[in-house]
Amino acid sequence: MDSQWRAKTLYPFLGILLLLSLLYLNFNSSDDSYFSFPIFLWQPKIGFVSTNSTQFVIIDDGAGGGESAFYVNGWNSYWLMMESVWSPSRPKVSEMFKRGAQMGLTVCRTWAFSDGRGANALQVSPGLFNERVFRGLDYVIVEARRNHIRLILSLVNNLVAFGGKNQYVNWAKQAGVNVSLSDDSFFSNPAIKDYYKAYIKAVVKRKNSLSGVMYLEEPAIFAWELMNEPRCASSSSAPVLQAWIAEMAAYIKSLDKRHLVTVGLEGFYGPNTTNKSEVNPGIWAASLGTDFILNSATDNIDFASVHAYPDSWIPHADLEAKTNYLSNWVDSHIIDGDFVLRKPVLFTEVGSRWDEDEKGVHKRDVLLKIVYDKVYESAKKRQAGAGALIWQLLVEDVDEYSDQFSFIPQGSPSTYNLIKEQSCRLQKNFCRKQQSK
Numbered sequence: 516m517d518s519q520w521r522a523k524t525l526y527p528f529l530g531i532l533l534l535l536s537l538l539y540l541n542f543n544s545s546d547d548s549y550f551s552f553p554i555f556l557w558q559p560k561i562g563f564v565s566t567n568s569t570q571f572v573i574i575d576d577g578a579g580g581g582e583s584a585f586y587v588n589g590w591n592s593y594w595l596m597m598e599s600v601w602s603p604s605r606p607k608v609s610e611m612f613k614r615g616a617q618m619g620l621t622v623c624r625t626w627a628f629s630d631g632r633g634a635n636a637l638q639v640s641p642g643l644f645n646e647r648v649f650r651g652l653d654y655v656i657v658e659a660r661r662n663h664i665r666l667i668l669s670l671v672n673n674l675v676a677f678g679g680k681n682q683y684v685n686w687a688k689q690a691g692v693n694v695s696l697s698d699d700s701f702f703s704n705p706a707i708k709d710y711y712k713a714y715i716k717a718v719v720k721r722k723n724s725l726s727g728v729m730y731l732e733e734p735a736i737f738a739w740e741l742m743n744e745p746r747c748a749s750s751s752s753a754p755v756l757q758a759w760i761a762e763m764a765a766y767i768k769s770l771d772k773r774h775l776v777t778v779g780l781e782g783f784y785g786p787n788t789t790n791k792s793e794v795n796p797g798i799w800a801a802s803l804g805t806d807f808i809l810n811s812a813t814d815n816i817d818f819a820s821v822h823a824y825p826d827s828w829i830p831h832a833d834l835e836a837k838t839n840y841l842s843n844w845v846d847s848h849i850i851d852g853d854f855v856l857r858k859p860v861l862f863t864e865v866g867s868r869w870d871e872d873e874k875g876v877h878k879r880d881v882l883l884k885i886v887y888d889k890v891y892e893s894a895k896k897r898q899a900g901a902g903a904l905i906w907q908l909l910v911e912d913v914d915e916y917s918d919q920f921s922f923i924p925q926g927s928p929s930t931y932n933l934i935k936e937q938s939c940r941l942q943k944n945f946c947r948k949q950q951s952k
Contacts, residue, residue, distance in 0.1 A: 628714075702756050741764065750804050782819075849900040
């Protein structure tokens, strides 16, 4: 009888206890050990995001199939991978995702690159990777999915921060490759393009060390971004940049047909785009080699990206002028998405300083509300203004990643409430949950 009781009662209980212990160890490991197989038990099922003309849609992979419209309220936290490299700092990443979900945010844009030297460099040299840092990116993806957040993963920087295209050019020079003095050779030199393709392949085809899911099969990845804010040193490099966009977008699609691809543009119009020069923040914006229409219309680019920084782009303008400029900037790109590109337009960086006027009005809230209202009106009409991501959100003790536009949302109640209100307008389910609390 005792043996039968143990077999029927005690052993199943011990099995459950063992499983729970493995789950605990998997999620709370204080060293660099990973127990990947239990992860699937608490990873929520979410659908891949696709496009249907000018809208994002979530694909239902269940028996019923179908799709549902998806309008984005999101944020940027570029620092997530860096803070996930070492276990003691990972709770900051988890907390950021938790707070994002509490505000109803659904998409986070972050860096999936760190090129060059240093303890947190992901790519130490062409094709050579720091596995510990890669596991940090694994953690970011698992935590995002656990919180029902999707990620836009940017693959290289235009700027020198975290290596960027300059690091690729320097690697080529060190290898004896004959390259020009300009960083524009990143877009044209065959050896450098091969470096970048090898990097894309290593990331896209990686198997997550925590979940066991290959990145190309991970629905928590919203999109791949070719570059953060591509620009050319010379406007004469514009055709080279355009060819690079086409080549790299096609290459990613050859590896991964399920995920979306975007360029990472700021949204400036080129000199040959008719009747659009006045929309740019200045003459300088047309001299950077980018063209919102031409670049975004490229085959294999699924949606257009736009940034918005009135404080940086027209720094001497007053609030009224910045408001008028931003309103026109957003309208112009949404109209282009609807009638020219026939693709969704996502405002992937919207940043402003926290200035307060003599009446106590916060400039950040005024400018952010313009973008939010435009997106909401577009969503109501099922048009191309597909969402906005604020730049950028922090949690406590990550001051090293701060800039003039960064903030902790809980420390800015008016902006925090504005973000939640936008989530409520775009997501009825989130709104109902908030009202029931």
